[in-house]
Amino acid sequence: MLKKIDARGLSCPQPVLVTLKGMELLEKGEMVVLVDNDTAKENVARAVASKGWKVKQIQTEGNEYHLTINKE
Amino acid sequence: MNGLKNIFAGRWGIIGVGAVIGILAPLLQKFGNPGNMGICVACFERDIAGALGLHRAAVVQYMRPEIIGFVLGSLLAAYLFKEFRARAGSAPIVRFVLGVFAMIGALVFLGCPWRTLLRLAGGDGNAILGLLGLIFGIWIGTLFFRGGYNLGRSQPTLTPVGWILPLIMMGFLFLRIIFPPLEGQESSGVLLYSAKGPGAMHAPLVMSLIAGVAVGFLAQRSRFCTMGAFRDLILFRQLHLFSGVVALIVAAFIMNMILGQFHPGFQNQPIAHTMGLWNFSGMALAGLAFALAGGCPGRQLFLAGEGDGDAAIFVLGMIVGAAFAHNFGLASSPQGIGPHGIAAVVVGIFVCLFIGGTMRNKVA
Numbered sequence: 001m002l003k004k005i006d007a008r009g010l011s012c013p014q015p016v017l018v019t020l021k022g023m024e025l026l027e028k029g030e031m032v033v034l035v036d037n038d039t040a041k042e043n044v045a046r047a048v049a050s051k052g053w054k055v056k057q058i059q060t061e062g063n064e065y066h067l068t069i070n071k072e
Numbered sequence: 073m074n075g076l077k078n079i080f081a082g083r084w085g086i087i088g089v090g091a092v093i094g095i096l097a098p099l100l101q102k103f104g105n106p107g108n109m110g111i112c113v114a115c116f117e118r119d120i121a122g123a124l125g126l127h128r129a130a131v132v133q134y135m136r137p138e139i140i141g142f143v144l145g146s147l148l149a150a151y152l153f154k155e156f157r158a159r160a161g162s163a164p165i166v167r168f169v170l171g172v173f174a175m176i177g178a179l180v181f182l183g184c185p186w187r188t189l190l191r192l193a194g195g196d197g198n199a200i201l202g203l204l205g206l207i208f209g210i211w212i213g214t215l216f217f218r219g220g221y222n223l224g225r226s227q228p229t230l231t232p233v234g235w236i237l238p239l240i241m242m243g244f245l246f247l248r249i250i251f252p253p254l255e256g257q258e259s260s261g262v263l264l265y266s267a268k269g270p271g272a273m274h275a276p277l278v279m280s281l282i283a284g285v286a287v288g289f290l291a292q293r294s295r296f297c298t299m300g301a302f303r304d305l306i307l308f309r310q311l312h313l314f315s316g317v318v319a320l321i322v323a324a325f326i327m328n329m330i331l332g333q334f335h336p337g338f339q340n341q342p343i344a345h346t347m348g349l350w351n352f353s354g355m356a357l358a359g360l361a362f363a364l365a366g367g368c369p370g371r372q373l374f375l376a377g378e379g380d381g382d383a384a385i386f387v388l389g390m391i392v393g394a395a396f397a398h399n400f401g402l403a404s405s406p407q408g409i410g411p412h413g414i415a416a417v418v419v420g421i422f423v424c425l426f427i428g429g430t431m432r433n434k435v436a
Binding site for chain 1: 078081153155157159162217222223225226227228295297300303304307308310312366367382
């Protein structure tokens, strides 16, 4: 089951906080983070990389970004 | 990595933008802006409140083009890079109140976080306690973040919502152009001006405006934020935004040395007082309010320029806060704190603690 984190509409630093929390709970595997602005996208990507996870894919859906992140 | 195509969002991007601000601010001072105040978002919004007659402190009245430029530069960058998103609805009234008290705290110290750095880079030792207070306030904010504090989600909304603050700024610019300052006069048309004091000290309109637009443009691209710099360092041990702050202070220090604007000491520093406890406490209040609102005063202007209606409310809160600060004797002066400054800081800290302790919408 793919875990999804909805960080849309959240202001700094919430998108990073909820992503980090999700990564901690999942430990490893794959999940999708939804954000709705470029700042949040960059911040989440940066935080993900600093914790040894990878951004596998970034899908653009209208004004939103769906970041697929994983750790093996 | 495809997630970071924006070059300004990389390490060298944020360092470069910090350095550009650190170079421009001392230059603006050289060309007329007040001492160690080449750029100060809090002071300049306070001057705008004065220019509009929201307060009548005669020495701090000027429609500062830098502030206008910050919003319009960010608007321009946001449209060019397709990042303009009208959004609003994340506890606007709370953001307004945070803006009011952020401004009151900043005016007890006499400066926003940018000016704190510029004062340090100019040799003003009183800014050391201001900076420590700022960091302390942000640290309190991170405790609330760890406890689940947030202001709830914003919602995408109609484009004109995001245009309101930029339009207000365009209106201000129009007024500044049709009612220019008149030598020695305290008013011009509907705008108020200062005949003496910091409000009378300003770089030429075009220079201020161009510098403002350039900074607004670059800061929108790089997400430069002084509060975020310390917050991310404390919360995530992350140096990204912090490297921009270091670049700003180093560049401003070098510029001040070149321009002969570095004067180390504590006494008789420009637009500063020596009451250390209140330098610390004022900035602690401001830092906490910035942290809870998600951005330093500069960042709030850039967010407002890219369509964030909640950040725009914070900006208006700061302008109204400046009016309160001068009408009620809360703001400091070079002679020291205002007659009611202490009470205002205490009330502000309680208000921020209440907001931090009670706002915890479940979001994840």
